[in-house]
Amino acid sequence: MDFKIRENRTVARGRRPLSDERAAYFRLVKQGYSNNEACRIVGINPKTGRRWRNGRNASGRTAAAPPVKPVAPASAAGRYLREEERIHIADRLREKASLRTIAAELQRSPSTISREIRRNGVPLRGDARRWAYRPHAAQSRADARRPRPKPGKIGQNPELRDFVQDHLGRRWSPEQICQALQARFPDRPEMHVVHETIYQALYVQGRGELRRELAKALRTGRAMRRPHRQSSKRQPRMARDMVMISDRPAEVSDRAVPGHWEGDLIIGKAHKSAIGTLVERSSRFVTLVHLPQGRQPAQMRDALVRTVSTLPAQLRRSLTWDQGSEMHLHREFSTATDMPVFFCDPGSPWQRGSNENTNGLLRQYFPKGTDLARYSREELDAVAAELNSRPRKTLGWETPAERLAKLLATAS
Structure with missing residues (x-):
């Protein structure tokens, strides 16, 4: 941590910003720590942690305070898992039910349940081989990932962006570039992208991940997608001595x-x-x-x-x-x-x-x-x-x- 936890809390230190403590608190909560445990580690009152996370209503002379991190809208029913489904997953995992059994009960694909636990579970403290699944923390992580637009992978990695731009300039296709990245950097997943990521970086307006003029280096030379149309059929122009x-x-x-x-x-x-x-x-x-x-x-x-x-x-x-x-x-x-x-x-x-x-x-x-x-x-x-x-x-x-x-x- 970039700050020192005060040992003597009976002496008031007056008003001062707690930005470092607040950032450390949210990191711990994201890892699955409870509010009380995260507040104890950071060195703040548990009420402060709850106010940061949930906000505070106005009471008497106390002004209202919004949550430090705005709460994303809850996931809608249908394609995405809902909070009650995540609670069901956590309950059944404690009962040692298999992933396929849980998936059948929720009428979801087993891969959906497996991916949910892998993405939103957290390793247990002291044993990285064991995982804990906390449904409310998982719901918060899922909601935080939903807002769009998201920053693209190419735009956040200058080395990756330079590699892609250089090979586009040499008239390599996006798929050829993706294969070259995997061959050149086999142990660096941050340098791996799929070809659709490169197309999106070129086609989507406003992202600024790749230079717009590089679209001319694509096979078609177009800066936007165009639907396939049936080409006009040619008539035979030669009918003498042909072997078909x-x-x-x-x-x-x-x-x-x-x-x-x-x-x-x-x-x-x-x-x-x-x-x-x-x-x-x-x-x-x-x-x-x-x-x-x-x-x-x-x-x-x-x-x-x-x-x-x-x-x-x-x-x-x-x-x-x-x-x-x-x-x-x-x-x-x-x-x-x-x-x-x-x-x-x-x-x-x-x-x-x-x-x-x-x-x-x-x-x-x-x-x-x-x-x-x-x-x-x-x-x-x-x-x-x-x-x-x-x-x-x-x-x-x-x-x-x-x-x-x-x-x-x-x-x-």
């Missing part, structure tokens, strides 16, 4: 064998420029196709042949594409590379899910409305290298480069 995805070998679907790719285009400003994207299905390894002159079928064929020819033979097994007209010369591409091409059904982007997801990631580097023809081959390689060195949830938080290296080592 239903005829694709089974080994492609299970992603066990490397070398099967999904491909598509991301389109630039006014639909006048494009970049080809290739994603290896087993490792999610990304390769970008440079199309500085356009995406006509002949240009697409030549660019794909140049890109695929740089891959080792065991990574040239198949390519899955949508029914875009840029692949009109797919037969010539297959002849040049010995790599069959399979086509998705119309309006079925989920059949190339890895590629669709990757295109979303690439929009952080190549925003819509950008002239994609101005990017050089070296710039495309740098973007692909950054994506391939980023941990991915679907790979157990390995990077695509690490997973591809493992698959090639196993295959050889």
Whole structure:
């Protein structure tokens, strides 16, 4: 304690603030001490403790005094436990009833009863392994936690805030950041958050936990949530010599064998420029196709042949594409590379899910409305290298480069 308890209480010391004693008193009450016991430890009269906690009505010349800590409104019936339910829990615990029995009597989940005792119980003095559950103190703690808004975890921890802001600036997703925090600080729970906490710190107005402009580093670049809408379905634009995805070998679907790719285009400003994207299905390894002159079928064929020819033979097994007209010369591409091409059904982007997801990631580097023809081959390689060195949830938080290296080592 930051104050000295006076030993001789018969000598009046006059008026003086008792802020330190009051803070110590409420700490003890929160830990489960009774009013008399807390007052004895702090060195105050029990009436003083009751006045601090409950307030005082006006009487004669004595003015009324409100409680030092305002009393929160009592919990309503329904979702939250009520005070009478907490009294029932305390009574049944003294009778050695099991948690499941108590839960059945209150028509609550056993996990609700277990969590209530764990959160609002207190360790017994002298034996930290044993717990006491005091219902009125538990009700006070629960009511004190209810008021909103609450300060966010990120805003209260500068080290955590700086870590999150730094990785958002590097275009990591909130979920990737959460996994990195657990790996970097395994024994520091104050540095662990879930991805929803990061989204709330960005989206909720007035919290000020993360810089507002960091929302632009998210995949969508939006500073607010937007409901999902059904995308318009595209009509087939090519119907000659196509081998459909239903005829694709089974080994492609299970992603066990490397070398099967999904491909598509991301389109630039006014639909006048494009970049080809290739994603290896087993490792999610990304390769970008440079199309500085356009995406006509002949240009697409030549660019794909140049890109695929740089891959080792065991990574040239198949390519899955949508029914875009840029692949009109797919037969010539297959002849040049010995790599069959399979086509998705119309309006079925989920059949190339890895590629669709990757295109979303690439929009952080190549925003819509950008002239994609101005990017050089070296710039495309740098973007692909950054994506391939980023941990991915679907790979157990390995990077695509690490997973591809493992698959090639196993295959050889």
